[in-house]
Amino acid sequence: MVRFRAWNQVRAFCLRCSADREVARVAGFSTKTRHGLQPPESSSKELRPTKDLTFPGSLRMEDLSREELLNVIKAAVVEQEGSLVTINKPQGLPVTGKPGDLTLLTVLPDLSQSLGLRDQELQVVRAPAKDCSGLVLLSSCPQTTSHLHKFFTHSRRVQRPTALYCAVTDGIPAASEGKIQAALKREHINGVELVVPVKPPSRKQVLEGVKNTLSYFRVIATGSGCALVQLQPLTVFLDQLQVHMTLQLCPVLGDHTYSSRVSTVLGQRFLLPAENIKPSKQVMSEALLRCLLLTSSQAAQLPLHLHLQSLFLPGPRPQDAPNEFRAPLPPYFSRTLQCLGLHQ
Structure with a gap:
């Protein structure tokens, strides 16, 4: 019951913070089907050796301008519901960095404007490390961000997994x-x-x-x-x-x-x-x-094959099953599964 009470508090804050009240309809990010993992390409398709050192789904930050990075992140948005946004972060993209570094945080103001959030700047709630790929949870409501942080902290304290x-x-x-x-x-x-x-x-x-x-x-x-x-x-x-x-x-x-x-x-x-x-x-x-x-x-240039596939949050009501939010695998990851015959 504790986790559902916690989520209901988050829901209440979302309702108050979302300017268009849209989040009332999607208290738990809504219940519609999420983007699932993309299966490896059909094994009948012939695999060919990689001719260069590029791995689709991995970023070389030194090659990107701020505008190009913003376009990459906009294309990586999985879902936007009210004040909550999920992104499938490419491998190699740092969330934070030193002053002057190009990171996810540095382009969040531009992303907020692009997504029509006006003065409600997005904040990071949960994200994998630079060398990992996968799901990033963002919020444009400070109170929602704070309460989600408390939810994850409580889940760790009681040893309840929230990430896969x-x-x-x-x-x-x-x-x-x-x-x-x-x-x-x-x-x-x-x-x-x-x-x-x-x-x-x-x-x-x-x-x-x-x-x-x-x-x-x-x-x-x-x-x-x-x-x-x-x-x-x-x-x-x-x-x-x-x-x-x-x-x-x-x-x-x-x-x-x-x-x-x-x-x-x-x-x-x-x-x-x-x-x-x-x-x-x-x-x-x-x-x-x-x-x-x-x-x-x-x-020697192979990206780290560690992907934040899912995050779990309680549904809006106690009787609801937890909501699972998923991020598709990067193309290089799917190719590796195919090469090794690792079928899910």
């Missing part, structure tokens, strides 16, 4: 499903800030930035030595899901930060000490490169 990611991993987890628990902290190693696992923290260490993290995982499909995995984080920490899958000896495909911690000797994988490793381009086996139809130089 999908990932392709290099390697197959030993168990088909389970949970991953690890105490993590940020640490400067060889001049680079990385997230590393540590022993269960004391109270003093928690104050110093060590956090106990938890994720659920489920293997959906396997093929060619890889797996399609669903991930539900119950906590929020920088690079949590990449580190968790590395600890399972199955780094996310396109993880050029943590995958170097996994090494192989005589066909057996093991974890190298974090302090001895520098981030480097992910090394793939010749067999995997052949499956992906990539050269080693192309594989």
Whole structure:
């Protein structure tokens, strides 16, 4: 009942904040069909090797002007209902950055005007990290934004998942499903800030930035030595899901930060000490490169295959099922599923 009360409070704020009162009709983003995941292209279509280093669905920010980025984001809008907007963020687009950087936040005022929100500037409620793709939840009502933040915070406190990611991993987890628990902290190693696992923290260490993290995982499909995995984080920490899958000896495909911690000797994988490793381009086996139809130089540019697929929010009434808001897979992700024979 708590979660429904929380959402009803959000609904009330939406009704007061939306100038045209349209959100009254769509208290839970409405109940009409959402955009679902796009399945991989038919396996009957012949796959050809990638001729260049471009991966559709991934952004090279250095190549974009502010106007071009705005057009990309406008094309990525999944749905707009009253004060609430959802976007399917391309991989490589940072949400925040240093002053002067081109980010999602820097173009939100322009996006707000383009979407007809007048002086109601959009704010980020929930978004995946730069190297991830997937669903971004925006609101033009400050009170709605605040109450949605409280809803997500409460859900984490009671360990109720509200987000579902999908990932392709290099390697197959030993168990088909389970949970991953690890105490993590940020640490400067060889001049680079990385997230590393540590022993269960004391109270003093928690104050110093060590956090106990938890994720659920489920293997959906396997093929060619890889797996399609669903991930539900119950906590929020920088690079949590990449580190968790590395600890399972199955780094996310396109993880050029943590995958170097996994090494192989005589066909057996093991974890190298974090302090001895520098981030480097992910090394793939010749067999995997052949499956992906990539050269080693192309594989070094492969985007991270970690996609925020769904967000879950309560329906407007207690008897309503939770609403699931989905973001289609990027084209490069779908191509990888097809190459590896990973059928959902």
